[in-house]
Amino acid sequence: MTSPTEDRHDSNTPGDEPGSTDDLRPVPTPWGPASGIGSLPGTDPVEAVRLVVGELPDLPHLPELPGRGAGADVLGRTAALLVDIAVDLTPSGWRLVPRPGNDLRRAQEMLDRDLDALFDVAERYVGPFKVQVAGPWTLAAGLERTRGDRAVVDPGARRDLAQSLTEGIAAHVAAVSARVPGARVVVQLDEPSVPAVLDGGLPTISGFGKLSAVESNVVEEQLAALVARVPVPVVVHCCANRAPLDLFRAAGAEGLSFDLGMVQDLDAVGTAVEAGTHLFVGVVPGTDTILVAPKATASRLHAWWRELGFPAERLHTAVTLTPACGLAGASPAYARTAMAHVREAARFLLPE
Numbered sequence: 001m002t003s004p005t006e007d008r009h010d011s012n013t014p015g016d017e018p019g020s021t022d023d024l025r026p027v028p029t030p031w032g033p034a035s036g037i038g039s040l041p042g043t044d045p046v047e048a049v050r051l052v053v054g055e056l057p058d059l060p061h062l063p064e065l066p067g068r069g070a071g072a073d074v075l076g077r078t079a080a081l082l083v084d085i086a087v088d089l090t091p092s093g094w095r096l097v098p099r100p101g102n103d104l105r106r107a108q109e110m111l112d113r114d115l116d117a118l119f120d121v122a123e124r125y126v127g128p129f130k131v132q133v134a135g136p137w138t139l140a141a142g143l144e145r146t147r148g149d150r151a152v153v154d155p156g157a158r159r160d161l162a163q164s165l166t167e168g169i170a171a172h173v174a175a176v177s178a179r180v181p182g183a184r185v186v187v188q189l190d191e192p193s194v195p196a197v198l199d200g201g202l203p204t205i206s207g208f209g210k211l212s213a214v215e216s217n218v219v220e221e222q223l224a225a226l227v228a229r230v231p232v233p234v235v236v237h238c239c240a241n242r243a244p245l246d247l248f249r250a251a252g253a254e255g256l257s258f259d260l261g262m263v264q265d266l267d268a269v270g271t272a273v274e275a276g277t278h279l280f281v282g283v284v285p286g287t288d289t290i291l292v293a294p295k296a297t298a299s300r301l302h303a304w305w306r307e308l309g310f311p312a313e314r315l316h317t318a319v320t321l322t323p324a325c326g327l328a329g330a331s332p333a334y335a336r337t338a339m340a341h342v343r344e345a346a347r348f349l350l351p352e
Helices: 004-008 045-055 074-079 102-122 136-142 155-179 194-199 216-229 245-250 266-274 294-308 312-318 332-347
Strands: 086-090 093-097 127-134 183-190 234-237 255-259 278-284 319-323
Touching: 045 102, 045 332, 074 086, 074 093, 074 102, 074 127, 074 136, 086 102, 102 155, 127 136, 127 155, 136 155, 136 194, 136 216, 155 183, 155 216, 183 216, 183 255, 194 216, 216 245, 234 278, 245 255, 245 266, 266 278, 266 294, 278 294, 278 332, 294 312, 294 319, 294 332, 312 319, 319 332
Parallel strands: 127 183, 183 234, 234 255, 255 278, 278 319
Antiparallel strands: 086 093
C-alpha cells in the first residue's frame, strides 16, 4: 500500500511535460505561470469556467460564484463536500445540525452544476487544474456548534470536521478527474481565519468577546494531518495580514498562496523557496482599481526577488502569479482584466 505522500506524487501531480503551446505562448512551468484564487462575480457556471480556461490556460481553476447566494459561499460550498456531517443556515451563519436540510441540499446541487459546467467546457483540457475548499481551521472557525459557540473551540468537533473534510476532498478530486481526465488536480485550502485563530482574534457568536487563541503546534498538527491524507498537491492560501507561512510550509503544503502586499516576513518566504515550496504570489487587488502595465508588475516581482537574494533565472519557475484574493467583489470586466494581467505579467518573468 502506498503512503499518502507517495499518492500525492502520482499521475495527478503536475509534471514537467508542457501543455499545449504555440509560438505565442511560452512553455508553462510545472505549476503554471498564472492562475486565479477561486471566486468570481456572476451566476453562470458555464460562462465562469469558459472565462477561466480562456484567460488562465496553463493553470485554470474551478470557479466559485458566491453571487448565487447561500450555499455558493466558501463555507456552504465546502460543507457540501463533508461526509456524514450536516450543516444548515441560520440568521447568524452556518451551523452544525443532526441531519441535512434544504440549505445543504442547495449547496450540493450548485456544486454539481459547477462540475457539469466543467465537463461541458473543459472535458478535453490537459494539465494542472486547481480546486479550492475552506481549510479545516477556517471551516471550524466559521461553523457554529448545535449548542454553543464556534466549532473551533471544541477539539472533538475540529477533529471530526477535519476527518470529514479529508474524505470530502478526496471524493471531490475524483469527481473533477472523472469529468476532466487530463487534469492533474491541485487542491487549494483557503485559510484566511488562521491568523485570528492563532492570535485569539475570532469574535464569539454573541460578538461581545473573543475566543481563546489556539497554540500554533495544535494548528500545525491538525493541518498537517489533513494535508498528508489529500492524494494530490496542496496549496494553502491566506491573503490576511500576518499569514503564518512557516506554519503552512511545516504542515506539508507544497505551495503557499499570499498577497504580496501583506507579507513582510521575507525570511519565511526565503526559507520556503529554499525548501522547494512553490509560491502563488498575489500581485493585483481583488476589487476594481486601475492597474499598472503587466511589465511594471513583473518589474516589481523582479525587485522583490532580488531582495530575497535568489538568482533571477529561478523566478519564473518558483512563482505563479495570481490576484491577491478572490474576485467575487469585482466587476465582471475587472475580473477578466485581472486574470489577463497576471497571465501577461508572468510572460515578463521569463529569462531573456
